[in-house]
Amino acid sequence: MSADPDRLVERIQARDFTVAVIGLGYVGLPLVRALTQAGLRALGVDIDPAKVAQLNQGRSYLNTLPDADVAAMRATGLFEATSDATRLRDADAVLLCVPTPLDAHREPDLSYVVDTTRTVAAQLKPGQLIVLESTTYPGTTRDVMQPILEAGGLKSGRDFYLAYSPEREDPGNADYSTSGIPKVVGGDGEDALRIAAALYGAFVARVVPVASCETAEAVKITENVFRAVNIALVNELKLVFDSMGIDVWDVIDAAATKPFGFMPFYPGPGLGGHCIPIDPFYLTWKAREFDHATRFIELAGEINTAMPRRVIEKLALALDATHGKGLRNARILLIGVAYKKNVDDTRESPAFKLLELLEARGANTFFHDPYVPAIPKLREHPEFAGRKSIGLDAIGSYDAVLVVTDHDNVDWARVAQASLVVDTRNALARRALKPKTLVKA
Template identity: 60%
Template sequence: MSNLARRLAERDAEIGVIGLGYVGLPLALAAVRAGFRVTGFDINPDRVARINAGEPVMAHLDTDGLRAALATGRLRATADMTGLSRPDAILICVPTPLTRQREPDLSYVEATARDIAATLRPGQLIVLESTTWPGTTTEVLKPILEATGLRSGRDFHLAFSPEREDPGNSRYALADMPKVVGGDGNIARDLACLLYDGIVARTVPVSSTAAAEAVKLTENIFRAVNIALVNELKVVYDALGIDVWEVIEAAATKPFGFMPFQPGPGLGGHCIPIDPFYLTWKAREHDVVTRFIELAGEINRRMPHYVVERLALALERQLGRPLRGARILLVGMAYKRNVDDVRESPALKLMDLIEARGADVTFHDPFVPVIPPTRAFPHLAGRRSTDISPQILASATAVLIVTDHDGVAYETIVRHARLVVDTRNACARAGLASETVFKC
């Protein structure tokens, strides 16, 4: 057994986690709980300081768990990338967004690779967790690291293991999730499996880093395509006067051959709206057309526009007035329930579209007190969440439910709002029926 393998097996190795966001920080905490020493690296010094102080940095994070990890003395965070020579294994958990032209933006991965290369030493294990197109690990990351003169498989080891973090999911914790692992060679794969075997319930080795990269894309494309399907069904059933949620609930009673997905106002988050286009981009390089994936993306991107049209229709039918000049209270700014993440959130697009139609928009979100800066909607940054009260609800022309957070006073909304347009079926799920509720 090599020295690195022995240290991983005995949990005597030090782990470095680059990127202390929604993926990296939970992974760092899980590694500490498993007995490893962990140094977290992040380019945001404010976030580093708050983590080291044990302050909450995201809504769904177990802050008590963070403080317990710090108390062990085995966790620290730093913005100093020169310390990357110290960890025995380095896990890369940085963003992989799209450009405005919907092409992969690997600038964070490339910058991180250069930081690692500056201090790379023999014997280190480097694992990329960021979602990307098949081939990235060996075609982008590996050449940057090998420009040092060190060679993958001989001097250092390189692997890919896709993150499967699901923010706000209380049923499946990171440590309970099987971990797919692919290596640049069998030794790298086995070392990465040895590392993750100490952190998660089970590892699933695959034949290559490209196969592991494809696994992650397949998981998210599966969700994107099926969400597009139920979104399209919602449009059809709306036209037929049929409640799509009732149909899905009844169909889900079939014990085989059907898996329920829920429609909504559009896709959000750091995975599903983005990851499929990493594969469509790579497919074009091989002269392959991904019509099915691109159609799903088109349907999902159109949903905010459909919601605005349904909102305008509801105002006309229920209140006899146009959208222009209306006061709309948008409930939910995060992309999914019970998180504070607004990345790619359809709520941002909806706020922009509704205001473009001449309406005034405010929002309420218990997890998002202030809209942070975003690349697509910088002009919305700084807007603050308003409280929900009978007076505020009564003063709004309509309430648009975009994110179905738990703990929102839906009963108060239905009782006091003149019109409620519900894109998540939140009112019905809460047992609230009223002529003022318009499903969308």
């Protein structure tokens, strides 16, 4: 395998190039699909042999990527999944799409990145391009990954090429596919940037080159901090307007008609997903190294983290006003445990904090989610694993229904038959449904 950057770019353009994608989840699998659709060979690598077997049989395990797409990927002859890390030697480029969670102390947990980089280093060959796509703090690619990759004697920029290109997936959003979203790319040197830009340019509509890996890392974390801060703002406005008898949803919808200077964000029961609740804390942690206090970001985190408790207090007050009873022994049905609508992803979902708070106060809890038939294993709430979604036939038997996730394919008309609905997503009002008692929380 040649380390000549010109030759590597030529091979990318000729589609004589194999790309290994490590981590076949909500980021990695759509990435593989985009690669194969562009005529590039893709080797999917995952530690879960069940996922590997399912993909090689042409079947998907993500509701956002249908079986037909996996079958088409396999039919091209360009895609194969494997759990064998030695197969990384067959690849010209290796893209890392692994989790970057927080640890028990709310600090960055780079164990997945470190372990995966060690796996890549054991198979590293001259001429390979290595790209991290996982969201992280500025400096991770250069300070954490590069020393591991260079420990065997090969040097970045001379023997192999290192880059960072943040994922921008939005699972469940049919308007934006992997290939249609502009791709930010930063490299360790001009050659790495040129090769990485050529690779992504082969299967995405637009590549946005930036000055360095650190700049690209900062771009991604800025995008997510922006969302977290603005969500915190509307969550706080919701509390203020609610005390004034003003519906924040009406306010936001009306404000959004302004064609400039305003971007709508919406309140909710708390943050969820693999990015927004986590990434700002990566930056606050890194900022302390440079003696900076990120007060604005940390305040937003405090507001968003407090939302589940505020929802439960609103539910308790509504239950008392409607039924004259407290949460103890009350039957509460949650609608949705996925972190966002129309996906089966439960990572960091506020639903589990809500369940925890409800059960701590003696409530009997149940949930209905058409995308989550059973709660999977969870890092922070293992006690809920295995609980099953139930139907809506007995909607009248619950003291309250708490709307957490506004999936489109919920029978909202049936939900509206409940005696009390506490809605954190404005789901019923948007569908012009009026239950006996509706409380927006």
